[in-house]
Amino acid sequence: MELLHLRVLREVARRGSISAAADALDYTQPAVSRQLAMLERQAAQPLVERTPRGARLTAAGEALLRHAEDILARVDAAHAEMEAIATLRGGRVRISAFPSTVASFVPSGLRAFGDRHPDVQVKFELVEPGPAVELLRQGTLDVAVTSLSLAPGPPAGFRAHPLVDDPFLIALPPDHPLADLDEVPVAALAGEPLIIGSPQTCPDCEVMLMACEMRGFTPNRAYVVDDYGAALGLVAAGLAAAMIPELALSGKRADVVIRPLDARPVRRIVAMTLDTQSGSAVNDAMVTALADAASAYGAVRGTASFARG
Amino acid sequence: MELLHLRVLREVARRGSISAAADALDYTQPAVSRQLAMLERQAAQPLVERTPRGARLTAAGEALLRHAEDILARVDAAHAEMEAIATLRGGRVRISAFPSTVASFVPSGLRAFGDRHPDVQVKFELVEPGPAVELLRQGTLDVAVTSLSLAPGPPAGFRAHPLVDDPFLIALPPDHPLADLDEVPVAALAGEPLIIGSPQTCPDCEVMLMACEMRGFTPNRAYVVDDYGAALGLVAAGLAAAMIPELALSGKRADVVIRPLDARPVRRIVAMTLDTQSGSAVNDAMVTALADAASAYGAVRGTASFARG
DNA sequence: TGGCGGCCATGCGATCCGCGCATGGACGGG
DNA sequence: CCCGTCCATGCGCGGATCGCATGGCCGCCA
CATH class of the missing domain: 3.40.190.10 (Periplasmic binding protein-like II)
Structure with missing residues (x-):
C-alpha cells in the first residue's frame, strides 16, 4: 500500500468518478484505474463500485477511506513540521554554557534567539566545558558554549565557532x-x-x-x-x-x-557543535545569536574596561 | 514522501545504523542510504547524523520519526481492517426486507448471520420492494429482500438471488x-x-x-x-x-x-444486490444466510401447508 | 430505436525510477 | 600501520508504471 493509492482513493471518493479523480491528480484515467485495481488486489476485495455514471465507494472502501484521510493528514502535518523546522518556525535546540558566560553574554544571546525564533523551543543547561563535550558527542546537547583553553582548535568531530x-x-x-x-x-x-x-x-x-x-x-x-x-x-x-x-x-x-x-x-570561548550536524538551521541560528551577543558584550565592556577606580 | 522513506527512517532510528536498517528491511546499504538522502532532500535538512560508528537522528529526524511511527501504525491498522472485512471479521451490511418476509423467514436469517459473523455490524430497515430498489441504487442499502412480481429477472444493474x-x-x-x-x-x-x-x-x-x-x-x-x-x-x-x-x-x-x-x-421473493457490488464477501454471506433461512422455513411450512383446519 | 457521449478496463510501447553491484573515502581499533 | 566497519556515489539494468489507443458498457436523446 502506497500513499498514492490512498490519495487516489480519497480523490475518487471526493469527485465521484475515476476520470475526475485522475484529472484532479494530474494523471490519466487509465493510470488511476490501475492504481485502484492494485489497491483492491491488495485489499482482496472491491473498494469502489463502478457505475456508468461514475464510481462510488463500497463499505470496505469507506472503511479504508477513514484511514486514508487520517494518514494523509498526518503526512501533511509531517511536511509542515519539516518546513517549520527548516525555516526556524519550529523545532528545538538544547544548549549548554558554563558559569562565567551565563553571568555575562549568554543570557542576551538566548534572549535574542528567542525573540528572533519564538517558535523554537530552547532547552538550556549549565554545564562545565569538560562534560559538555561528552554530552555533545552523546547527542544530548546540540550547542555547547565551552572554552578551548590551550587547544588551537576543537577536538576531532566537533566544530568550534569563536565567540570571544x-x-x-x-x-x-x-x-x-x-x-x-x-x-x-x-x-x-x-x-x-x-x-x-x-x-x-x-x-x-x-x-x-x-x-x-x-x-x-x-x-x-x-x-x-x-x-x-x-x-x-x-x-x-x-x-x-x-x-x-x-x-x-x-x-x-x-x-x-x-x-x-x-x-x-x-581563554578562547567558542560555541561548539558536532561536525556531523552541520547544516542544521537551528544550530546555526543559535550560534549566530551567541556570537552577536558576545561581540556586543565585548564592545560595551571594552570601552569601560581597565578603568582604574 | 513515500511510506518506504518513513520505514527507512524508523528502521535507522531503531537499529542505529544505515547498514543494519538495510539488513532489516532486506535492502542493500546503498539503497537505504539513497532513500534517506532523498527524504532529507525533501525535508530540506539533515535528518540523521552519520558517524563512523553508525547513524543517529537529528532533532528534525526525531520530529519526523514521531509522525512516521503514527503513520505506519495507521497503515498497519488499515491493512488489518481490510483483512477483517474481507474475512467477515468486521465491516457492516445494510439490509432491508418487506413486511411478510420479516414476519416469516428473515429474522432467522438475520439471526444465523449474526451467529456466524458476530463482528459484522448489521443495519436493518423495513422497506417495501419498490423503494428498496431505489435505495439499493443510491447505495443506501447493500442487500434488499424484495419481490420480483411479474418480472422474470431483476432490473438492469441488479442481481437477484432466489429465496422462495x-x-x-x-x-x-x-x-x-x-x-x-x-x-x-x-x-x-x-x-x-x-x-x-x-x-x-x-x-x-x-x-x-x-x-x-x-x-x-x-x-x-x-x-x-x-x-x-x-x-x-x-x-x-x-x-x-x-x-x-x-x-x-x-x-x-x-x-x-x-x-x-x-x-x-x-410471487418470486429474492435477495437483491447491486450488480456492481458482486464480490463483496459480506453481501454474499448475508444472501446465503437468507437463502438458508428461507429454504428451512419453506421445508417446515411445506409439511403443514394446506391442511384443512 | 439507433447514434452518441461519458465512463471504465485493458493491451502495448516507452520511459524513468530505483535497486544491486562495485568502488572509494573516513574513522576507529588492534 | 593495517584492517574492519560504516557510509556515499558511479554505473548498468530490470521492472514498475505511465501515457496512448482501443474496446465495452450504459444512459441519454432525437
Missing part, C-alpha cells in the same frame, strides 16, 4: 606592591603565592600554568582552588594573587585590585 | 360456496367480488391481475386495497374474496377459509 577571547587579568590584594602598576608583567609573578586550580578539572588553569611557563618560571601554587569566587575571597584576604578571566569578574568585588597582564593570556 | 417462490392462496368467507373445494380454480373467480390493490403501488397485485387475465377474464375489483391484513378483515366480513401470498398469512385468522389456487400463481 576572554583575557586573564590578575587579581591582587589592594596593598600588594604590584597593585601600583597599570599593567602587571607575568614575570613579576615568579615566586608570588598564586591561586591556580588543578589542570585536570580546570582547563583554564592550564592556560595560567602555560603563561608562567612561557615566562620561564614555575608558579608558586600556594592555593589549589578552581572556583573564581573562592579565589577572589582568598585574594581579598591578602593571602595570594590570582589570574581571573575577565568574564568571571562580572560581579566585581571592591576589595581586590584587578590589573591586566602584559602577556595578554586568553 | 411464495404462492398466492385464496381467502374466502367461511360461508362462501367455493370454500367447500379443496382447490379453487382461478376461473371460478370470474365475476366474484375480489380485493385487489393498485398495481402502481402493489407489485403483487400485478400477479393477481395477470392470473385472471390468463384465465380469460377481468376480475371484479370490488375493493382496491393493498394491505393484506385489511383485506382479510374484509374477507372475514363476507364482503369479498382475496388472493393472499402464503407468507402474508403467518398470523392466520380463524374466521377466513384459505384454499390453494389451481394455477399456482406465485
Whole structure:
C-alpha cells in the first residue's frame, strides 16, 4: 500500500468518478484505474463500485477511506513540521554554557534567539566545558558554549565557532606592591603565592600554568582552588594573587585590585557543535545569536574596561 | 514522501545504523542510504547524523520519526481492517426486507448471520420492494429482500438471488360456496367480488391481475386495497374474496377459509444486490444466510401447508 | 430505436525510477 | 600501520508504471 493509492482513493471518493479523480491528480484515467485495481488486489476485495455514471465507494472502501484521510493528514502535518523546522518556525535546540558566560553574554544571546525564533523551543543547561563535550558527542546537547583553553582548535568531530577571547587579568590584594602598576608583567609573578586550580578539572588553569611557563618560571601554587569566587575571597584576604578571566569578574568585588597582564593570556570561548550536524538551521541560528551577543558584550565592556577606580 | 522513506527512517532510528536498517528491511546499504538522502532532500535538512560508528537522528529526524511511527501504525491498522472485512471479521451490511418476509423467514436469517459473523455490524430497515430498489441504487442499502412480481429477472444493474417462490392462496368467507373445494380454480373467480390493490403501488397485485387475465377474464375489483391484513378483515366480513401470498398469512385468522389456487400463481421473493457490488464477501454471506433461512422455513411450512383446519 | 457521449478496463510501447553491484573515502581499533 | 566497519556515489539494468489507443458498457436523446 502506497500513499498514492490512498490519495487516489480519497480523490475518487471526493469527485465521484475515476476520470475526475485522475484529472484532479494530474494523471490519466487509465493510470488511476490501475492504481485502484492494485489497491483492491491488495485489499482482496472491491473498494469502489463502478457505475456508468461514475464510481462510488463500497463499505470496505469507506472503511479504508477513514484511514486514508487520517494518514494523509498526518503526512501533511509531517511536511509542515519539516518546513517549520527548516525555516526556524519550529523545532528545538538544547544548549549548554558554563558559569562565567551565563553571568555575562549568554543570557542576551538566548534572549535574542528567542525573540528572533519564538517558535523554537530552547532547552538550556549549565554545564562545565569538560562534560559538555561528552554530552555533545552523546547527542544530548546540540550547542555547547565551552572554552578551548590551550587547544588551537576543537577536538576531532566537533566544530568550534569563536565567540570571544576572554583575557586573564590578575587579581591582587589592594596593598600588594604590584597593585601600583597599570599593567602587571607575568614575570613579576615568579615566586608570588598564586591561586591556580588543578589542570585536570580546570582547563583554564592550564592556560595560567602555560603563561608562567612561557615566562620561564614555575608558579608558586600556594592555593589549589578552581572556583573564581573562592579565589577572589582568598585574594581579598591578602593571602595570594590570582589570574581571573575577565568574564568571571562580572560581579566585581571592591576589595581586590584587578590589573591586566602584559602577556595578554586568553581563554578562547567558542560555541561548539558536532561536525556531523552541520547544516542544521537551528544550530546555526543559535550560534549566530551567541556570537552577536558576545561581540556586543565585548564592545560595551571594552570601552569601560581597565578603568582604574 | 513515500511510506518506504518513513520505514527507512524508523528502521535507522531503531537499529542505529544505515547498514543494519538495510539488513532489516532486506535492502542493500546503498539503497537505504539513497532513500534517506532523498527524504532529507525533501525535508530540506539533515535528518540523521552519520558517524563512523553508525547513524543517529537529528532533532528534525526525531520530529519526523514521531509522525512516521503514527503513520505506519495507521497503515498497519488499515491493512488489518481490510483483512477483517474481507474475512467477515468486521465491516457492516445494510439490509432491508418487506413486511411478510420479516414476519416469516428473515429474522432467522438475520439471526444465523449474526451467529456466524458476530463482528459484522448489521443495519436493518423495513422497506417495501419498490423503494428498496431505489435505495439499493443510491447505495443506501447493500442487500434488499424484495419481490420480483411479474418480472422474470431483476432490473438492469441488479442481481437477484432466489429465496422462495411464495404462492398466492385464496381467502374466502367461511360461508362462501367455493370454500367447500379443496382447490379453487382461478376461473371460478370470474365475476366474484375480489380485493385487489393498485398495481402502481402493489407489485403483487400485478400477479393477481395477470392470473385472471390468463384465465380469460377481468376480475371484479370490488375493493382496491393493498394491505393484506385489511383485506382479510374484509374477507372475514363476507364482503369479498382475496388472493393472499402464503407468507402474508403467518398470523392466520380463524374466521377466513384459505384454499390453494389451481394455477399456482406465485410471487418470486429474492435477495437483491447491486450488480456492481458482486464480490463483496459480506453481501454474499448475508444472501446465503437468507437463502438458508428461507429454504428451512419453506421445508417446515411445506409439511403443514394446506391442511384443512 | 439507433447514434452518441461519458465512463471504465485493458493491451502495448516507452520511459524513468530505483535497486544491486562495485568502488572509494573516513574513522576507529588492534 | 593495517584492517574492519560504516557510509556515499558511479554505473548498468530490470521492472514498475505511465501515457496512448482501443474496446465495452450504459444512459441519454432525437
